[in-house]
Amino acid sequence: MTAAIKASTTDSWARVLRLLREGDKFLVAGHNNPDGDALGSTVALGWLLEALGKTYWLYNESPVPDRFSWLRFSQPLQQAHPDWEPRWYILLDCGDSKRVGKDLAARLPLERTVNIDHHVSNRDFGAVNLVEPDRSSVGEMIGYLAQELGFPLKGPLGEAVYLALVTDTGSFSYENTVPKVLELAATIIRQGLNLARFNALLQNQWRMNRLKLMGDVLSRARLFDDGRIGVISIPKAFREERQATVEDCDDMVDYIRRVKGVRIAVSLREDGPRKIKFSLRSTGDTDVEEIASSVGGGGHKNAAGGELHHSLEDAESLLVRMTREYLALADKNPSAAS
Amino acid sequence: MTAAIKASTTDSWARVLRLLREGDKFLVAGHNNPDGDALGSTVALGWLLEALGKTYWLYNESPVPDRFSWLRFSQPLQQAHPDWEPRWYILLDCGDSKRVGKDLAARLPLERTVNIDHHVSNRDFGAVNLVEPDRSSVGEMIGYLAQELGFPLKGPLGEAVYLALVTDTGSFSYENTVPKVLELAATIIRQGLNLARFNALLQNQWRMNRLKLMGDVLSRARLFDDGRIGVISIPKAFREERQATVEDCDDMVDYIRRVKGVRIAVSLREDGPRKIKFSLRSTGDTDVEEIASSVGGGGHKNAAGGELHHSLEDAESLLVRMTREYLALADKNPSAAS
The missing domain is CATH 3.90.1640.10 (inorganic pyrophosphatase (n-terminal core))
Known part of the structure; x- marks a missing residue:
C-alpha cells in the first residue's frame, strides 16, 4: 500500500x-x-x-x-x-x-x-x-x-x-x-x-452561442445590499434568441462571484413559466446551503441551489430578500452564521 | 544544492x-x-x-x-x-x-x-x-x-x-x-x-464595471473564416459608458479563444481615434507572432500583439485579412506554418 x-x-x-x-x-x-x-x-x-x-x-x-x-x-x-x-x-x-x-x-x-x-x-x-x-x-x-x-x-x-x-x-x-x-x-x-x-x-470547447448568451447576461448583472449580493438572471427568451441550451448556462454564476465585495452570488435560469432553477455561491463561512434549503433546495455550504415555482421577477425578489436577511443575521451574530 | x-x-x-x-x-x-x-x-x-x-x-x-x-x-x-x-x-x-x-x-x-x-x-x-x-x-x-x-x-x-x-x-x-x-x-x-x-x-477582485463591459463585448463577438478566426472589439465608447479602465479590458481575448474551432483569437481595444491596441492568441503550432510582427507588433508564438493607427473598423478588417491569409498559407503548406 x-x-x-x-x-x-x-x-x-x-x-x-x-x-x-x-x-x-x-x-x-x-x-x-x-x-x-x-x-x-x-x-x-x-x-x-x-x-x-x-x-x-x-x-x-x-x-x-x-x-x-x-x-x-x-x-x-x-x-x-x-x-x-x-x-x-x-x-x-x-x-x-x-x-x-x-x-x-x-x-x-x-x-x-x-x-x-x-x-x-x-x-x-x-x-x-x-x-x-x-x-x-x-x-x-x-x-x-x-x-x-x-x-x-x-x-x-x-x-x-x-x-x-x-x-x-x-x-x-x-x-x-x-x-x-x-x-x-x-x-x-x-x-x-x-x-x-x-x-x-x-x-476550448465553448459554443459561440454560449459566449453571446454570456455577454447578454453579464451586461445585465446587478448588485444588491451594498454590493454584497450579486445577481444574474437568464430569461428563457435570451436562450431562445441565442439558440443556446441549458448547458450553455452552466457556470455563469462563477463570474458574478468574482466581483469584489460579492459575498453571495445568485443566478436564476428561467426554464419555463414559473419554473426557475437557481444557484447560490459563496466563499468561506457564508453558508448558502442554509438559504437554499429554506426554499426547498439543497447543496453544500459554498454551492447550493434548487427550483422555484415563481415568475423570474418574483424568484429574484425572493432570493435577494432571503440572502439579505441571512447576511443581516450573520452580521449581528457572527459566530452563528458568518 | x-x-x-x-x-x-x-x-x-x-x-x-x-x-x-x-x-x-x-x-x-x-x-x-x-x-x-x-x-x-x-x-x-x-x-x-x-x-x-x-x-x-x-x-x-x-x-x-x-x-x-x-x-x-x-x-x-x-x-x-x-x-x-x-x-x-x-x-x-x-x-x-x-x-x-x-x-x-x-x-x-x-x-x-x-x-x-x-x-x-x-x-x-x-x-x-x-x-x-x-x-x-x-x-x-x-x-x-x-x-x-x-x-x-x-x-x-x-x-x-x-x-x-x-x-x-x-x-x-x-x-x-x-x-x-x-x-x-x-x-x-x-x-x-x-x-x-x-x-x-x-x-474575486473584478470590478462590476469590468463584468458589464465584458458582457457588452462578448455579446458582440464575431467569427470569420468558417469559425477559425474569432474577433472581439472594445470601442472606446463602450468603456466610457461603463466607466471601465484599460485594465478592465485585460484577458477578454481569452474568452473568444475558448470557442470551439477558433484557431486564432483577435481582440482590439480602441484607445483613441486611430489608436488601436490589438492582441492575438492561438494554441499549438499556429504562430501569431508572425502575424503581429508583419504589422509592426511582436510577442510569442501563441500570444502576440501591437498597436495600429487605423480606425477600429479598418484595424479589424486588416487583422482578419492577415489572419485569414496566414491560415490559408498554413493549410497549403502545413510544415511551414501550421
Missing part, C-alpha cells in the same frame, strides 16, 4: 484491488449527465480493465457530452445493457445508487455492486464500498488503484485521471487541492501528459 | 546564495506595471531578506495594482529611491534592465546589479545573472532560493511564491507547468497555505 491509501479504508482498497485482479465481467458506470470526474474515472477504469485483460462494459445513461468528445475510450461508452450478465457492477462518483439513472438502478444487484465514491452523503450502498469523502475526485482514487496495480499513468489513462483532477478541483483552486493531488498531477505530467494539448482540448 | 537547481547555472545559484547570505543593503525591483510574478517574487524576496536580517528596499515604478492589494509585504513597496545607497540592486522578472522604468534604469549601476529572470530574451545585463528560461516564473526561483537558505515556504512568503506560480502558469494550465512546479505548489500547501482563502483573494 502506498502512503496515499488511508489506513481507515485499507480493507476496502484491498478488496477492490483483489476484485480487479481476480474478478471478471465488469460493468462500469458513472452518474448520468456525467461531469469530468464521473466520465474521467469511468474512462480511466476502462483502460485499467483493458490492461488487465478483463471483459468489461462502460455504461452511462447519458451519451458523452459534446465538450468531452475528445476523450479517448478503451471501449465505446454504452447507453444499453450488455448482452452478457456482468459479474460485478462498479459504480463511480455516485453518492446514491440511483444516480446511474432509472434503467440501471432498477436492475442493479447491490450484492454484486462495488461503490467507489467521494461524496460525504454516500451511505455505503454496495457490497464493497470504497468511499473517501476527503478525496478530490473519484479519478484520483482510480489513479491510486492504477499505481497499486503497477500501471503507469500515461497515455489515455493518465489523461482521464487528469481530467477528473482538474474538473473536481476547479483547476487546482478549490480547498480539496491537497498536496497529494498536486503530486499525482505532477506524476501524470512526468509520465508524458502533453499539458498544452490537453488544456486546449479541455478549455 | 537541491535537484531543482540546474547544473548549467549552478555557479549563478551559488553566487546569488552567497550574496544573499553575506551581502547587505539590497534594493529589490520588479518590472513596472507588475503582474503576479513580478510582484510575487519581489514580495517573496522581501520576506527572505527580512528573515536574513538585512537592510533592504522594495521598489517598483508602479504602485501595487488594486487586484493585489491583499498581498502582505514585509516592507511597503516604494516608488521612490531610498535615502541610503544600495550596495546591490536585484532585478526580478526583467527581460531587459529598462523594464524597471526610466527613473531606476537611469541610475542603475550594472556592476552591482543582480539579474534574476526567466525571459528567453534576457541578455545577462547584470554583474550576476541567474537566468533560466525554462522556469515557470521568477517566483519559482525565489522559492528554491528560500529552500536553499533553509526557510520554509510558509505564511506570506509561501503566499507570494504561490501567487507567482499561479499567475505565470495560468493556474497550472500552461505548458510551463512542469512536475517540479506542481511539487513546489504541493510543498507550499503542505507548509500551511490556506488555498480557499488565497483563491478568494486572488480571483
Whole structure:
C-alpha cells in the first residue's frame, strides 16, 4: 500500500484491488449527465480493465457530452445493457445508487455492486464500498488503484485521471487541492501528459452561442445590499434568441462571484413559466446551503441551489430578500452564521 | 544544492546564495506595471531578506495594482529611491534592465546589479545573472532560493511564491507547468497555505464595471473564416459608458479563444481615434507572432500583439485579412506554418 491509501479504508482498497485482479465481467458506470470526474474515472477504469485483460462494459445513461468528445475510450461508452450478465457492477462518483439513472438502478444487484465514491452523503450502498469523502475526485482514487496495480499513468489513462483532477478541483483552486493531488498531477505530467494539448482540448470547447448568451447576461448583472449580493438572471427568451441550451448556462454564476465585495452570488435560469432553477455561491463561512434549503433546495455550504415555482421577477425578489436577511443575521451574530 | 537547481547555472545559484547570505543593503525591483510574478517574487524576496536580517528596499515604478492589494509585504513597496545607497540592486522578472522604468534604469549601476529572470530574451545585463528560461516564473526561483537558505515556504512568503506560480502558469494550465512546479505548489500547501482563502483573494477582485463591459463585448463577438478566426472589439465608447479602465479590458481575448474551432483569437481595444491596441492568441503550432510582427507588433508564438493607427473598423478588417491569409498559407503548406 502506498502512503496515499488511508489506513481507515485499507480493507476496502484491498478488496477492490483483489476484485480487479481476480474478478471478471465488469460493468462500469458513472452518474448520468456525467461531469469530468464521473466520465474521467469511468474512462480511466476502462483502460485499467483493458490492461488487465478483463471483459468489461462502460455504461452511462447519458451519451458523452459534446465538450468531452475528445476523450479517448478503451471501449465505446454504452447507453444499453450488455448482452452478457456482468459479474460485478462498479459504480463511480455516485453518492446514491440511483444516480446511474432509472434503467440501471432498477436492475442493479447491490450484492454484486462495488461503490467507489467521494461524496460525504454516500451511505455505503454496495457490497464493497470504497468511499473517501476527503478525496478530490473519484479519478484520483482510480489513479491510486492504477499505481497499486503497477500501471503507469500515461497515455489515455493518465489523461482521464487528469481530467477528473482538474474538473473536481476547479483547476487546482478549490480547498480539496491537497498536496497529494498536486503530486499525482505532477506524476501524470512526468509520465508524458502533453499539458498544452490537453488544456486546449479541455478549455476550448465553448459554443459561440454560449459566449453571446454570456455577454447578454453579464451586461445585465446587478448588485444588491451594498454590493454584497450579486445577481444574474437568464430569461428563457435570451436562450431562445441565442439558440443556446441549458448547458450553455452552466457556470455563469462563477463570474458574478468574482466581483469584489460579492459575498453571495445568485443566478436564476428561467426554464419555463414559473419554473426557475437557481444557484447560490459563496466563499468561506457564508453558508448558502442554509438559504437554499429554506426554499426547498439543497447543496453544500459554498454551492447550493434548487427550483422555484415563481415568475423570474418574483424568484429574484425572493432570493435577494432571503440572502439579505441571512447576511443581516450573520452580521449581528457572527459566530452563528458568518 | 537541491535537484531543482540546474547544473548549467549552478555557479549563478551559488553566487546569488552567497550574496544573499553575506551581502547587505539590497534594493529589490520588479518590472513596472507588475503582474503576479513580478510582484510575487519581489514580495517573496522581501520576506527572505527580512528573515536574513538585512537592510533592504522594495521598489517598483508602479504602485501595487488594486487586484493585489491583499498581498502582505514585509516592507511597503516604494516608488521612490531610498535615502541610503544600495550596495546591490536585484532585478526580478526583467527581460531587459529598462523594464524597471526610466527613473531606476537611469541610475542603475550594472556592476552591482543582480539579474534574476526567466525571459528567453534576457541578455545577462547584470554583474550576476541567474537566468533560466525554462522556469515557470521568477517566483519559482525565489522559492528554491528560500529552500536553499533553509526557510520554509510558509505564511506570506509561501503566499507570494504561490501567487507567482499561479499567475505565470495560468493556474497550472500552461505548458510551463512542469512536475517540479506542481511539487513546489504541493510543498507550499503542505507548509500551511490556506488555498480557499488565497483563491478568494486572488480571483474575486473584478470590478462590476469590468463584468458589464465584458458582457457588452462578448455579446458582440464575431467569427470569420468558417469559425477559425474569432474577433472581439472594445470601442472606446463602450468603456466610457461603463466607466471601465484599460485594465478592465485585460484577458477578454481569452474568452473568444475558448470557442470551439477558433484557431486564432483577435481582440482590439480602441484607445483613441486611430489608436488601436490589438492582441492575438492561438494554441499549438499556429504562430501569431508572425502575424503581429508583419504589422509592426511582436510577442510569442501563441500570444502576440501591437498597436495600429487605423480606425477600429479598418484595424479589424486588416487583422482578419492577415489572419485569414496566414491560415490559408498554413493549410497549403502545413510544415511551414501550421
